Amino acid sequence: MTFTEEFTQALRHQRVLMKRRPDRWQVRLAVYMTWLLGFGIFFAVVSGLQTGRLGSTPWWLDDLPGHMVVSLCITVCFFLGYRGFERLAPQPWLDTIMGWRDWRSGLFFSALSIGCSLTGLLIGLAAVDALWGSGELGRALGKPGFWTEFFLVSAVITLIIGLRYRARWKQEQMQARVTEAQLKLLQGQIEPHFLFNTLANVQSLIDFDPERAKQMLERFTDYLRASLGQLRGDSTTLAQEFAMLEAYLALMQLRMGERLRVELSLPPELASVALPPLLAQPLVENAIHHGLEPQIAGGTVAVSARRVDGRLWIEVADDGQGLDGPKRRSGNGVALDNIRARLTARFGPGALLELLPRDGGGTLARIQIPLQ
Structure with missing residues (x-):
């Protein structure tokens, strides 16, 4: 991702309340510096035009630095105000606020x-x-015009923010409909490479190891039964998602043998939680193909679900070659973008997908979903 793309993404994240910012601190600093310089220069120019001092020596020595100081203080207050609220407010509060789609x-x-x-x-x-x-300060506070101007500007800001959020809600609704339509199309398809490779493996085993070929066909049937059952609906449960993952991983274990070790952990109280189907499988697939298969010794893929601060965390961890390892095939970014789009369409901007380095080596993919 280029710096421009990171900067644009950080700007979008400024409209979302979140405990942990996924953007690099250098990018967030660039966003705040842009605000600081933009507001400082804008109001300095407006003041210079009003007083007729624009471009003069007093404007450069007094007006511009003074407005920059004021802009710096406002920027710092924005940072402390928003980050302080995000840090101190419980996560359910943030999810509730981000879930509002009206005047509130x-x-x-x-x-x-x-x-x-x-x-x-x-x-x-x-x-x-x-x-x-x-x-x-004394002159400003003593002038009625100062407060009139401030509250007039505040009213304009309120109107602009209201119109912006209304436009954003309409855009999100339209994007949600488009994403759901794309999701239905994608859910009606199963990756041909996966199907062909599995059937080719079965064909190659029939003559040399018919018992193993039979087991692979049984696991393949279990996987198709579990996944196609999810493809027929718009929603599934965590229990069904984990059942599908269990069938898929059992099939992959037949292909990889002892090189693939599996750990699944689903608390009973979360089994009935509803979510879009086939959210975790692309992450498990990436963990195996990009993380474990390239290693001679293979490794372990662990899938777990837990409740953290009123949110559902679904984590896929592997002890493979990590995020810096070479990718064996393209399409990883497309799959991740698709998951993020589906999460946003269903749960709003409060739902996240993160890719993190795993402690001890490997990769940790984490989905966060607000629990209603």
């Missing part, structure tokens, strides 16, 4: 933004007074 969402973000702006503005004016001795 616009009102919440408008109120929080206006509060951060006002706090940063007052601190910034006080800092300008301390640095330049200009008395800006």
Whole structure:
């Protein structure tokens, strides 16, 4: 992913409340620096046009640095306000707020933004007074026009945020319908390479090891029965998802033998949780093909589900060659993008898919879904 793509992704993440930011700190710093410079220069230019000092020496020495100080204070207040709320608020609160699709969402973000702006503005004016001795804070607070202008700007910001979120909701609804349509198409197909390779393996074993060929056909039938049952619906349960994974992994164990070890962990209280079908299989497939098969000794793939802070975590871990290892085939990124699109369409931006280095080596893929 290029820096521009990371920067764009970080900008999108700024509209989402989340405990842990997936973006690199350098990219997040670039986002905040863009805000700081953009707002500082914009208001300095507006002030210079109003006073007629734009481009003059006093503007360069006093006005521009002063507006940059104020913009810095506002940016810091935004960072502390939003990150503080994300850190301190329970995860169910964040999921509830991000699940709003009406006036409450616009009102919440408008109120929080206006509060951060006002706090940063007052601190910034006080800092300008301390640095330049200009008395800006006292003059601003004593001018009725200052408050009129501030609340007018706040009203405009509230209107813009409301319209932006309304447009975003409509776009998300349209994207959700498109994604669901694509999902139905994709669910009606099973990867031809997987089918052909399995049948070719069965054919090659018939003459030399008919008992093993019979076992592979039985496992293959179990897998088809479990997966096709999920493909007929829009939703499944964790118990059905794990049953399908068990059949798939049993089939892969026949292919890889002792090189593949499997661990499945599903707490009984989570068995009935509903989710889109075939979410975890692409992650298990990637773990085997990219992580374990390239290793002579193979390895272990572990699939688990657990409840963490009111969210469902589905984790696929392997002790293979890790994220930095060479990829054996293309399509990994497409599969991950498809999972992310399906999660967003079904659960909104609060649902995440993360790829992380596993402690001790290998890869950890983690799906996070808000639990209603």
